Amino acid sequence: MKKHLVSFTVNNDQYDLLVEPRKTLLAVLRDSIGLTGTKEGCSTGDCGACTVTVDGKSVTSCLMLAASANGKAIKTIEGLSSGSSLHPLQHAFIDKGGYQCGFCTPGFIMASKAFLEENPNATEAEVRHALGGNICRCTGYTKIIEAVMSAAELMRSARQAR
Amino acid sequence: MRDFALFEPTTIEEASSLLAENGGKATILAGGTDLLVGWKEGIATPKSVVSLAQISGLDSIAYDENTGLSIGGMTKMRAIEQSSTIRNRYTALAEGASEVGSIQIRNLATLGGNICNASPAADTVAALLVFGAQLEIASTYGERTIPIRDFFVGPGESSLQHGEIVTRLVCPPRPDNSGSHYIKQKIREVMDLAFIGVAASVELAHGVVADVKIGLAAVAPTPIRATDAENILKGNSLSESILEQAASAAAEQSSPISDLRCSAEYREDMVRVLTKRTIQASAARI
Numbered sequence: 001m002k003k004h005l006v007s008f009t010v011n012n013d014q015y016d017l018l019v020e021p022r023k024t025l026l027a028v029l030r031d032s033i034g035l036t037g038t039k040e041g042c043s044t045g046d047c048g049a050c051t052v053t054v055d056g057k058s059v060t061s062c063l064m065l066a067a068s069a070n071g072k073a074i075k076t077i078e079g080l081s082s083g084s085s086l087h088p089l090q091h092a093f094i095d096k097g098g099y100q101c102g103f104c105t106p107g108f109i110m111a112s113k114a115f116l117e118e119n120p121n122a123t124e125a126e127v128r129h130a131l132g133g134n135i136c137r138c139t140g141y142t143k144i145i146e147a148v149m150s151a152a153e154l155m156r157s158a159r160q161a162r
Numbered sequence: 163m164r165d166f167a168l169f170e171p172t173t174i175e176e177a178s179s180l181l182a183e184n185g186g187k188a189t190i191l192a193g194g195t196d197l198l199v200g201w202k203e204g205i206a207t208p209k210s211v212v213s214l215a216q217i218s219g220l221d222s223i224a225y226d227e228n229t230g231l232s233i234g235g236m237t238k239m240r241a242i243e244q245s246s247t248i249r250n251r252y253t254a255l256a257e258g259a260s261e262v263g264s265i266q267i268r269n270l271a272t273l274g275g276n277i278c279n280a281s282p283a284a285d286t287v288a289a290l291l292v293f294g295a296q297l298e299i300a301s302t303y304g305e306r307t308i309p310i311r312d313f314f315v316g317p318g319e320s321s322l323q324h325g326e327i328v329t330r331l332v333c334p335p336r337p338d339n340s341g342s343h344y345i346k347q348k349i350r351e352v353m354d355l356a357f358i359g360v361a362a363s364v365e366l367a368h369g370v371v372a373d374v375k376i377g378l379a380a381v382a383p384t385p386i387r388a389t390d391a392e393n394i395l396k397g398n399s400l401s402e403s404i405l406e407q408a409a410s411a412a413a414e415q416s417s418p419i420s421d422l423r424c425s426a427e428y429r430e431d432m433v434r435v436l437t438k439r440t441i442q443a444s445a446a447r448i
């Protein structure tokens with residue numbers, strides 16, 4: 001089948017790739033670009049492990065064709081830190097022990113990032129609801145929610161400091 | 163997932179001709195949240211796919227006091243849920259959209275896809291039924307408009323002909339003294355399909371029901387209106403006994419099945435309970 005020229009940025013780097021139409025954004029990020037931080041759990045939209053942001057909005061990259069991401073700005077877990085300085089969400093997940101095996105963590109962090117940027121003052125109930133599309137088989141969620149709430153506070157103070 | 167030829171037209175005309183040229187073999191792609199799951203599971207293996215994503219103007223939401231609400235077929239669930247116009251005036255639709263999957267799914271899933279997939283349990287259809295949505299449909303044969311009530315034929319089946327594109331949905335303006343609500347009966351708070359979905363829209367004048375519409379999802383082969391219940395309510399005040407009568411009539415009009423999720427008896431009884439609750443909540447919003 002005819003390949004499509006797809007141009008997008010991933011973590012601010014420009015990519016121009018020839019992709020088969022059937023390739024999902026997830027497959028292209030992992031296999032063509034080599035960014036394996038984004039995980040594949042279910043591949044049917046149910047687990048959230050593949051969450052990335054596209055133009056700032058969180059999506060399950062397993063259900064989006066790479067061709068549909070043409071012209072868009074994509075962010076993955078690899079683009080979160082600046083140099084050796086971690087994003088508040090990354091700090092908080094480490095401090096609060098918001099992970100065990102870590103497989104679900106990139107998805108939780110990217111989903112939380114998009115949500116907190118839209119809702120900086122979200123309550124715990126709102127955060128729990130917003131993360132309903134992310135599944136963790138290890139932690140029991142308590143530590144994850146603690147981490148996200150603590151990150152929200154860090155993000156608010158960082159915003160005030162600016 | 164098998165490979166396919168992907169077309170990305172930039173106008174409706176171009177999309178319609180591509181669909182016509184490719185005969186019965188071309189599939190319309192919107193957000194892909196229903197389609198990609200099916201393709202991956204091998205339920206369908208499309209040869210050609212026509213994406214609507216590059217057609218501009220298909221994802222806009224507009225409201226006019228005289229003509230009502232107009233929503234493009236490619237509008238994302240998340241945009242519907244966050245639209246202040248829809249939240250204020252067509253509350254049940256915003257609530258229905260907010261019930262679809264997760265935020266990540268709602269950033270991909272479109273209104274057109276939710277309708278055209280024709281699932282009896284689709285979360286936006288009960289609301290669209292009560293708001294009397296008209297579907298604007300385009301193809302190489304021209305344009306036609308049909309009420310959403312006539313759109314569904316059976317589970318997964320609609321009256322859409324091959325090559326037809328749902329371009330917009332139009333809902334008539336809302337009177338000021340009206341309110342609406344959608345309740346989805348489910349086990350998990352999010353990421354669960356509706357056991358039952360009930361939407362209502364109530365218009366009151368001097369304490370009596372001037373108009374009422376009730377939409378039921380997942381309790382019949384297609385989404386339906388509970389017209390018997392509507393007739394009982396019209397012209398009456400919302401007394402306990404009238405509400406009970408109407409709720410029982412709604413349950414009577416449903417024809418649910420038993421499946422893994424719950425029994426037909428449970429569904430029918432819950433239609434009664436939820437119809438009453440939905441009407442009360444709609445009236446409380448006025």
Ligand SMILES: Cc1cc2nc3c(=O)[nH]c(=O)nc-3n(C[C@H](O)[C@H](O)[C@H](O)COP(=O)(O)OP(=O)(O)OC[C@H]3O[C@@H](n4cnc5c(N)ncnc54)[C@H](O)[C@@H]3O)c2cc1C
Nearest residue numbers: 045192193194195196197263272274275276278284285328
């Ligand atoms: C994890 C997960 C959870 C979900 N949860 C829910 C839920 O809670 N409630 C719910 O209602 N749904 C749910 N869904 C189903 C799905 O997300 C919705 O039905 C969604 O709205 C489909 O829209 P789409 O744009 O993704 O459609 P697509 O997958 O792109 O298309 C669906 C169908 O409609 C046709 N189509 C799409 N747009 C048009 C158009 N404009 N004109 C003509 N034909 C068209 C396509 O050809 C296809 O047959 C879920 C799906 C997933 C993967």
Ligand code: FES
Nearest residue numbers: 041042043048062
């Ligand atoms: S891998 Fe995409 S949601 Fe599970």
Ligand code: FES
Nearest residue numbers: 100102136137138
């Ligand atoms: S930490 Fe293992 S799946 Fe969440």
